[in-house]
Amino acid sequence: MAWFPLATPTTLETQLNINDYIACTHCDALYRRSPLEPGQSAICRDCGAEVTWEGEGRHEVVLAMAISGLILFAVACSFPVLSIQVGSQIESSSLISTTLKLVQSGFWGLAASMVLFVILYPALTFIGATIVIAGLELLPPKRRPILAVTLRWVTTLMPWSMTGVYVIGIFVSLVKLAKMAEVIPGAALFALIALIPISLMLRTQLSRETLWRRLEDA
């Protein structure tokens, strides 16, 4: 890692290949790139944030996580999350019925939170990641701009998908209701629980830097 004397803006840097450099998004420190092993990360020595990490060779993992995420997500949407039984009466709640109930009560803000953060954004992240990774392998370079758009919304939406938080909410309600009635966990609850490590893997194994570089090189 060489440190150069301060350059005046524009002149020195533009003569060098810009792709040899990388900067920390948290403190703006500029580094000359050095090659990283797959899975290795570069930490900013000024602020301690991760500057980049090498995701080459992890694309299969990301694809596997994205596809299993999609399948589990389909399960989570089609079965009840929880049911309560009182006497012979059973009341079930699924992701869809929860949303509809909130719409019926006129609580649009809450319904929107459900639709966006629990249903739409997680689903779009899985679909988007699948499209990007599969597309890099299958699509001819001419069609790659679609992938750039997709990768852009995948990385934008990721912090807004809240499956894990929703599961905690379910657990709290499960415990709260257990005194009142018999609570039966549904297939969707197990799917949602399984989605937590999968979204986490997807989030940590997908290297934004590496994918963008691949997209540009193509």
Place this chain on the structure above:
Amino acid sequence: MPDHPWPTRQTEPADQRRTAARCGLYICHVCGRLSAPADALRRRHGLACPRCRAALHPRKPESLHRTLALLVTAAVLYLPANLLPVMTISRFGQDEPTTILQGVQALIAAQLWLLAVVVFAASIVVPMLKISTLGYLIWSVRTGEKNRRRDRTRLYHIAESVGQWSMVDVFLVAVLVSLVDLDFLAVITPGHGATFFAAVVVLTMLATHAFDPRLIWDAAESSYHEQ
């Protein structure tokens, strides 16, 4: 954790750091690519990233003002979020409105300590810490604080990562409302406190997003402002 190729430096970084802004380079906030003005795309409203076409700015535009505006709105809405009931439990013809704090109290009364701690941390501690942390960061940038830049960047990191966990109570209400709808036993209806609370969480997340941690570093490095 893999080995770091670049060792982390424990001492406070020097003021004359080599930064992208000082070299006249832009970092793309979407794809991380560096661009010199010469190779950036030209748009009506400024420069755009040649790789992903996102707008390029040396720093997030109007970062402090936007963060502050979102933060103040969040702080104001935090009051109705806590004072208004998040849900109403109707049992045997009696309505029992519950605020967030009353929900925590009920968990303590039922001796569900762990849940009480989780809900209290997610709904009360996290939003307050987030609002005060961002407030402090804005203030420290405004006053040109030069020390502890690394620690303040870390603080920002933490605020960024805990953001969505405050949504627990909102989702709890959503689940309870859809599940408990048994006329002979109990009916739970949502309250406006929950909507305000969801708004607070979204606003604080947007505020964190609007803040540019590089401003913490600029304070000690005058050259960016001179440009």
